[in-house]
Amino acid sequence: MNQDVLSKIVENNKGLISQGAVATYIPELAKVSKDYLGAVIAFPDGTMLSAGDTKVRFAIESISKTVVLALALLDNGEEEVFKHVHKEPSGDAFNSIKKLETEPDHLPRNPFINAGAIMTASLIKGKDPEDKFNRILEFMKKISEDDSLELATDIYLSEKATGDTNRGLAYYMKGQGVLSGNVEDILDVYFKQCSIYVTTESLAKIARFFANGGVLSTGERVIPKKYAQIVSGLIATCGMYDQSGEYLDNIGIPGKSGVGGGIISPVSSKKIGVAVFGPALDAEGNSVAGMGIMKDISKEMELDMF
Incomplete structure (x- = not known):
């Protein structure tokens, strides 16, 4: 892969933008141009290839769930975290309450649906919501x-x-006795973690961090390799909501999306991180053109794990 090839891949996928729309259920996201x-691609030696609108700041949204899971671990x-949340795909929309009602223990199916992410946020240590969020931001x-x-x-x-x-998801879990703490405090942390400004470059480095087993480009280990493997494994099976199986089948690398338009893919076999940004989303809340770019990068670099 070189700069010209990546630039061509981005350009070739611009036609997919018209098939999507920006998220409107959060008013501020509705203001973002769909044309970005x-x-x-972030490599283990610290170098990166970039093409397109990679320095535009946007909300990390659900990609934050990968970072918060790592900090919760x-x-x-591991044992304590997964007493509170399962590791299985949900097959339902990211904000669905259905599985919470039908699971005998009323626990979220995985840490990347909203209920699971709220549960994970409740596990972050800190003296108050501000302290907990600041720890997430610094991490x-x-x-x-x-x-x-x-x-x-x-x-x-x-x-x-x-x-x-x-709020409905959180209060339901609280009512069932599975969520501990003040609900509004937990939600405040959750809303803030989703509202951190990132760029495609910073997301690619987060993806590289997980692909590299929890090690920074400087060689510093931040989390145990096992925790990075857990996060990457859940990205592969649960990262694209009820489109996760289709994404993994079509593209062959793990993917975690956010309704801000980002997708990250940690590719452990190459220790590289791939990130895309395209705010035009499909019905499942995933970047339409971003998925096209991911598919072309996977094919060009022969990343498909299957």
């Missing part, structure tokens, strides 16, 4: 090797004002 498109250990800065990451206050307030479905 970019891709970054550090704070609590994200570290593993993305990007100190410029910050809370997008306008998006956070928009998330908070329109987050009633997430």
Whole structure:
């Protein structure tokens, strides 16, 4: 892969933008231009290939769930975390309550659907919601090797004002006795983690971090290899919501999306991180042109794990 090939891949997928639309259920996201498109490949030696709109800042949204899961594992250990959330694909929409009602233990199916991410956020250590969020932000800065990451206050307030479905999920779990702590405090952490401004470049470095077994490009180990493997495995099986199986079958590498338009793919076999940004989403909430780029990169670099 070289710069010209990546630029051509991005250009060739711009035609898919018209098939998607920006997220509108969060008012601030509705203001983002659907025409942005970019891709970054981060290599283990610290070098990167970039093409398109890779320096545009956008909300990380559900990709934050990978980072928070890693921090929850550090704070609590694997056994404790998975007493509170399962590891299975849901087959339902990311904000569905259906599985919570039908599971005998009323636990979320995985950490990447909204109910599971709210549960994971509740496991982060800290003296108050602000302290917990600051720990998440600092951890994200570290593993993305990007100190410029910050809370997008306008998006956070928009998330908070329109987050009633997430409140329903959280209060249901609280009512069933499986979620501990103050619900509004937990949700405040969750809304903020989803509202961190990132770029495609910072996302590619997060993906590389997981692909490289929890090690930064400097060689510093931040989390145990086992925790990175857990996160990457769940990205592969649960990262694209109820489109996860189709994504893995068609593209052959793990993928975690966010309704801000980002997708990350940690490719452990090559220790590289791939990230795309395209705010035009399909019905499942995944970037239409972004998935096209991922498919072409996977084919060009022969990344398909199957």
